[in-house]
Amino acid sequence: xxxxxxxxxxxxxxxxxxxxxxxxxxxxxxxxxxxxxxxxxxxxxxxxxxxxxxxxxxxxxxxxxxxxxxxxxxxxxxxxxxxxxxxxxxxxxxxxxxxxxxxxxxxxxxxxxxxx
Amino acid sequence: xxxxxxxxxxxxxxxxxxxxxxxxxxxxxxxxxxxxxxxxxxxxxxxxxxxxxxxxxxxxxxxxxxxxxxxxxxxxxxxxxxxxxxxxxxxxxxxxxxxxxxxxxxxxxxx
Numbered sequence: 001x002x003x004x005x006x007x008x009x010x011x012x013x014x015x016x017x018x019x020x021x022x023x024x025x026x027x028x029x030x031x032x033x034x035x036x037x038x039x040x041x042x043x044x045x046x047x048x049x050x051x052x053x054x055x056x057x058x059x060x061x062x063x064x065x066x067x068x069x070x071x072x073x074x075x076x077x078x079x080x081x082x083x084x085x086x087x088x089x090x091x092x093x094x095x096x097x098x099x100x101x102x103x104x105x106x107x108x109x110x111x112x113x114x115x116x
Numbered sequence: 117x118x119x120x121x122x123x124x125x126x127x128x129x130x131x132x133x134x135x136x137x138x139x140x141x142x143x144x145x146x147x148x149x150x151x152x153x154x155x156x157x158x159x160x161x162x163x164x165x166x167x168x169x170x171x172x173x174x175x176x177x178x179x180x181x182x183x184x185x186x187x188x189x190x191x192x193x194x195x196x197x198x199x200x201x202x203x204x205x206x207x208x209x210x211x212x213x214x215x216x217x218x219x220x221x222x223x224x225x226x227x
Binding site for chain 1: 158159161164204208215217222
């Protein structure tokens with residue numbers, strides 16, 4: 001099973017809402033990632049979890065709050081978002097990040113988020 | 117900062133033709149990867165080439181790496197309409213876990 005599952009596929013929220021994006025993988029990967037992707041742009045790294053600990057935070061605003069409840073699950077909690085946060089949010093996982101083929105990342109299909 | 121820069125930004129070819137995309141980067145790398153993304157979907161890993169390798173093949177894909185010029189190319193031979201997608205190079209440098217993606221090439225293969 002080389003699948004990363006993201007839910008929901010689409011999400012529309014107001015600026016005062018609180019919502020969560022979910023990501024799940026069962027490949028035994030120990031690194032998990034959140035990316036943000038705007039139209040016609042490359043993915044931008046937001047967060048990396050390694051062995052369930054936050055390893056990288058790319059100076060993401062606090063209205064985005066990641067959580068890694070266990071090695072298979074990754075959540076992204078959203079609160080008080082702005083319209084410019086509308087984007088495709090991608091989750092990915094990899095075996096580990098130590099400079100080898102093990103850093104090949106497997107991506108989910110993404111959550112298309114619209115903030116009104 | 118963006119590490120990889122793909123060239124061209126967009127490429128339109130006929131089915132059966134070959135497609136070549138180029139990627140340049142600025143700093144030293146451990147490896148370079150190519151990913152494909154169909155419209156509005158997740159990225160799919162295609163191939164990885166290590167910094168000590170010069171060429172690698174996988175099916176209809178051929179990747180070259182020239183570390184002296186800090187550049188890589190992806191060749192797709194005998195293209196198909198299903199190859200229509202955006203293609204991104206991604207470099208892995210000194211920082212574990214972090215891939216830096218290039219701006220991408222949008223390939224359109226016309227039937």
